[in-house]
Amino acid sequence: ETGVTQTPRHLVMGMTNKKSLKCEQHLGHNAMYWYKQSAKKPLELMFVYSLEERVENNSVPSRFSPECPNSSHLFLHLHTLQPEDSALYLCASSERPGGTGELFFGEGSRLTVL
Amino acid sequence: DAKTTQPTSMDCAEGRAANLPCNHSTISGNEYVYWYRQIHSQGPQYIIHGLKNNETNEMASLIITEDRKSSTLILPHATLRDTAVYYCIVRRTTNTGNQFYFGTGTSLTVIP
Numbered sequence: 001e002t003g004v005t006q007t008p009r010h011l012v013m014g015m016t017n018k019k020s021l022k023c024e025q026h027l028g029h030n031a032m033y034w035y036k037q038s039a040k041k042p043l044e045l046m047f048v049y050s051l052e053e054r055v056e057n058n059s060v061p062s063r064f065s066p067e068c069p070n071s072s073h074l075f076l077h078l079h080t081l082q083p084e085d086s087a088l089y090l091c092a093s094s095e096r097p098g099g100t101g102e103l104f105f106g107e108g109s110r111l112t113v114l
Numbered sequence: 115d116a117k118t119t120q121p122t123s124m125d126c127a128e129g130r131a132a133n134l135p136c137n138h139s140t141i142s143g144n145e146y147v148y149w150y151r152q153i154h155s156q157g158p159q160y161i162i163h164g165l166k167n168n169e170t171n172e173m174a175s176l177i178i179t180e181d182r183k184s185s186t187l188i189l190p191h192a193t194l195r196d197t198a199v200y201y202c203i204v205r206r207t208t209n210t211g212n213q214f215y216f217g218t219g220t221s222l223t224v225i226p
Contacts, residue, residue, distance in 0.1 A: 004157070035216075041218075042216045042217050042218050042219070043158070043201075043216035045213060045214070045215060048213065056213065088155070090157050090158070092157075102148065102160040102163065103150075103158075103160065103214055104160070105157030105158050105159070106157050107156055107157050108155070108156070108157050110155075
């Protein structure tokens, strides 16, 4: 139990589908993150939320739409994705952005776009 | 940007110390060095972090050179379960705070 739970663990979708990834943290943290990990590539920081406000968006295409309704939940809404978007999507949380505390990661959601 | 350079892969015999090097020659004075590891298909796991002084915890030791341009993660007695990709990260300061940017890491294989 890592304290950060991601669902679903595996998702297969077509390019015209709309789906969502969900992340929940049980650690009382105030910051949450989405990372993308493609095969043979480093983890890429996508979005950062602090106290439910988006504070960083690293030039992510608009077909990825994050939502943070409260400090414990983070969603990544997916629509009209491309096959190159297939990757492991990792959610993480920390006490607050900018602190010395470490990131706590979930197990990831493995996305395959057909 | 304070980027890191790590060897792509390393092997270590079970029971021996694993020493994983990392170069971060452009690190700034207030930037921390963090180490994470990722076992296949799992989320990265925090190991240790430091600023200037050497650090030790129940998992590993972190040795940072005096000029802070490089560091070494030491797993004192490697086990088969330590086989993973190890990431050395310099936490970067942005206008929204300090963020973690991962490199390609070192794939450590512990050999029986």
